[in-house]
Amino acid sequence: MKRLLVLVGVLVAVIGMSFELSVLGGMELGGRNRPFIGARVGTLSGGISLMLEGYYPLSNFEEIENINIEEIRFIEFDPYLYLALPLFTNLIYVGVAPIIIVDLDNFDFALYSMELFHVKAGLRFGQGIVFFIEGMTTMTTSFQSLGIYTVSAGIGIGF
Amino acid sequence: MRKTLLSMVIFIAVFFALYSCQNIPTAPSIIPKDPTGTTKPSVSGYSADGIYISVDKIPALLPLAVPDYVKIRLSIPGVENISASNLRVFEDNKEQGFVLYKESTARNKLDIAIILDVTGSMGPSINGAKNSIIAFANALKESGLDVRIGIIPYDDYVNPPSDIDIDLPYLNLSSPDDAKEYVSELYAGDGGDWWENLYDAIMFAATALEWRPGSQRSMILITDAPAHYKGDGTSYAHFTKAEMLPKLVGYFTIHGAFVPKNPYNNPDADLTLPEDPRELCQKTGGIIKYTDYYGNVDLTDLGIVEYVESSYIIAFESDSSANNHTVEVFYESGATKKYAKIENVTY
Numbered sequence: 001m002k003r004l005l006v007l008v009g010v011l012v013a014v015i016g017m018s019f020e021l022s023v024l025g026g027m028e029l030g031g032r033n034r035p036f037i038g039a040r041v042g043t044l045s046g047g048i049s050l051m052l053e054g055y056y057p058l059s060n061f062e063e064i065e066n067i068n069i070e071e072i073r074f075i076e077f078d079p080y081l082y083l084a085l086p087l088f089t090n091l092i093y094v095g096v097a098p099i100i101i102v103d104l105d106n107f108d109f110a111l112y113s114m115e116l117f118h119v120k121a122g123l124r125f126g127q128g129i130v131f132f133i134e135g136m137t138t139m140t141t142s143f144q145s146l147g148i149y150t151v152s153a154g155i156g157i158g159f
Numbered sequence: 160m161r162k163t164l165l166s167m168v169i170f171i172a173v174f175f176a177l178y179s180c181q182n183i184p185t186a187p188s189i190i191p192k193d194p195t196g197t198t199k200p201s202v203s204g205y206s207a208d209g210i211y212i213s214v215d216k217i218p219a220l221l222p223l224a225v226p227d228y229v230k231i232r233l234s235i236p237g238v239e240n241i242s243a244s245n246l247r248v249f250e251d252n253k254e255q256g257f258v259l260y261k262e263s264t265a266r267n268k269l270d271i272a273i274i275l276d277v278t279g280s281m282g283p284s285i286n287g288a289k290n291s292i293i294a295f296a297n298a299l300k301e302s303g304l305d306v307r308i309g310i311i312p313y314d315d316y317v318n319p320p321s322d323i324d325i326d327l328p329y330l331n332l333s334s335p336d337d338a339k340e341y342v343s344e345l346y347a348g349d350g351g352d353w354w355e356n357l358y359d360a361i362m363f364a365a366t367a368l369e370w371r372p373g374s375q376r377s378m379i380l381i382t383d384a385p386a387h388y389k390g391d392g393t394s395y396a397h398f399t400k401a402e403m404l405p406k407l408v409g410y411f412t413i414h415g416a417f418v419p420k421n422p423y424n425n426p427d428a429d430l431t432l433p434e435d436p437r438e439l440c441q442k443t444g445g446i447i448k449y450t451d452y453y454g455n456v457d458l459t460d461l462g463i464v465e466y467v468e469s470s471y472i473i474a475f476e477s478d479s480s481a482n483n484h485t486v487e488v489f490y491e492s493g494a495t496k497k498y499a500k501i502e503n504v505t506y
Contacts, residue, residue: 031226055223074220099222106372112222115189138224140189148224 019043020051020130022156028057030148035061038152044093044124046086051095053078054102077102077109078118091124099138115141130158190228190476191256199249200489205498210235212488212499213444214506215472216409217376229506231473231486232262232412232444235497236465247489250479257475262467268374269299269467270332272309272364276382277323277347278355284418285347287455288381292342295458296335302464308338309368312345313360315352315387315395318367322348332368353421354391355384357436358398365411375467376411377445381456383418385434400438407443408504414445414463416456423449442501477506 024038034057042051055076058064077100084093096119099112122134136150215230231248235241243259273292277285292310299306310330314320319328323346330341361378370376387396407413415437417423422435426449430438440447446466450456473488483503490497 028223031224032221034223036223057221057223076220076222099225101220101222103372108372112225113189116225118222118224136224138222146224146226148226150224 019045020156020158022130022132022154024132024134024152024154026134026150026152028148028150032057034058035064036150036152037064037067038154040080040154040156042080042082044082044084044091044158046084046091049082049084051080051082053080053097073103073105075102075104076100080118080120089125089127093122093124095120095122116146117141126158128158130156132156190226190258190474193256193476193478194254197254199252199254199487200247202498205489205496207498207500209237210488210490210497210499211444211446211466212486212501213412213442214409214486214501214504216506226476228474229477229486231475231488231501232470233259233473233488233490233499234444234466234470235490236446236462236469238492239469241469241471241490241492245490245492246473247491248473248475249487249489250475250477251481251484253479255475257473260472260474262375262470262472265472266373266375267305268371269304269306270309270368270370270374270376271299271306271463272311272332272368272378273338273342274311274313274357274360274364274378274380274382275342275345276314276355276357276384277312277320277345278314278351278384279322279347279349280353280383280420281418282347284383284450284455285345289342289345291456291458293339295463296338298459298464300335304464304467306335307332307371307374308335309333309364310338310341310345311360311364313356314348315356315393317356317360317363320348322351329363329367332370353384354387354434355382356387356393356396357382357384358386358388358400358403359396361413361436361439362398362403362406365406375470377463377467378411378413379458379461379463380413380415380417380436380440382415382436383420383423385422386436388433391434399433400436403439404442407439411443412445412466413439413443414461414466415440415447416458416461417447417449418456419449419451444501 021041026036028034036055036057038055040051040053043049044051078097080095080097082093082095084091098117100109101112102109116138119139120136122132124130124132133153138146211234213232215232248255248257309332312320314322387393389396389399422428437447448461485502487500
């Protein structure tokens with residue numbers, strides 16, 4: 001119950017500040033080379049902002065056509081803290097997030113590691129309807145990359 | 160400014176709120192690089208007794224952009240403090256950099272299914288087995304572990320067994336007190352021929368019980384009879400060991416307490432025979448113990464609690480291109496040297 005309240009509280013606070021809701025897809029470069037899909041909601045704009053992002057890695061591209069939502073048990077959930085720089089109607093941003101695993105069956109979640117975190121850089125185009133491209137990697141607390149990267153692109157609405 | 164502050168406060172709050180939630184197996188540390196220029200020790204001088212290893216396959220999500228790692232469960236009952244310096248790990252003859260952590264730090268719950276033969280041949284030992292299960296439940300309760308016990312009575316049939324009359328055909332994973340109450344009502348019935356349908360009982364436990372996420376999952380098989388199996392001419396046996404092993408290895412540890420009647424009166428028997436369940440114990444990294452001649456079982460002496468308390472996870476990154484792997488673990492502490500090997504395993 002405490003966890004549910006935390007999540008609801010965070011969502012309400014984030015949504016209350018208004019902003020962007022997007023879906024995305026991407027690919028790992030290295031490691032298991034998995035494609036993935038995701039969604040994000042948050043306050044991404046100039047300065048410091050917060051995005052709550054959920055990812056579901058797939059085993060292969062064919063799985064995209066056969067996703068059964070009811071069979072999804074675990075997802076990755078990353079609360080990103082972003083630093084963004086406006087450039088005309090575009091936005092250049094970098095972000096950092098702890099890696100959280102969510103067990104949807106039992107509504108349970110855990111920090112994947114105290115020593116690893118995700119780092120992301122991206123470029124967002126447009127206002128209203130937005131497009132974005134991003135690159136992400138995992139780093140250690142001693143700021144070494146694990147050498148596996150992802151690239152992703154997405155579309156959303158901003159208001 | 161207000162938005163910036165609020166974003167940072169939410170980020171920090173989420174981080175710390177989630178830090179306290181640890182029921183999902185997670186990565187304990189960063190896996191070091193593999194040692195180079197090392198050679199594998201000779202196994203002479205190492206004992207294979209009292210050391211158990213198995214692949215851990217309990218599902219968990221691997222986050223994006225994170226290297227995959229293999230988890231090997233290691234248990235040396237009676238040895239509770241193992242450090243990485245006591246171990247060397249080889250995958251397909253290549254030494255591995257690894258991290259070692261106690262399984263209970265990632266999985267703080269223990270779920271145990273007791274697969275109990277309730278046929279006539281167990282008549283002389285059923286009361287001993289029941290008393291032992293009660294004592295075992297008491298010991299687990301007193302150990303402070305977050306434990307659940309399920310009980311699957313079986314003969315040639317399971318859910319329900321055909322030769323005894325009980326209200327509940329099986330007990331789902333429940334408190335130790337519920338397990339004591341349930342087992343007190345069991346008795347030895349008939350059973351027909353010498354073989355019993357313990358493979359169906361094991362698979363029923365694996366699929367029907369409500370195993371908790373983040374739990375260490377064990378089964379304890381108590382029997383004096385070999386197994387019926389699919390293809391042995393019966394209509395009620397639905398599994399062979401070859402069909403069962405991929406569904407069990409890595410997910411459950413199966414321990415066995417066997418009454419030393421045929422075939423269990425020969426510890427050196429060929430465990431790969433289709434009716435011999437001891438291969439399931441061996442391949443899931445479980446303990447094989449024998450009762451006395453009269454079938455008196457002492458589960459507290461089986462070493463399950465010690466097994467759990469001394470259960471570690473060795474995590475390493477696989478860099479072998481083979482589909483099936485051989486993993487070897489060398490343990491050395493003072494004069495004690497132990498060695499375990501699993502072959503032809505998949506991750």
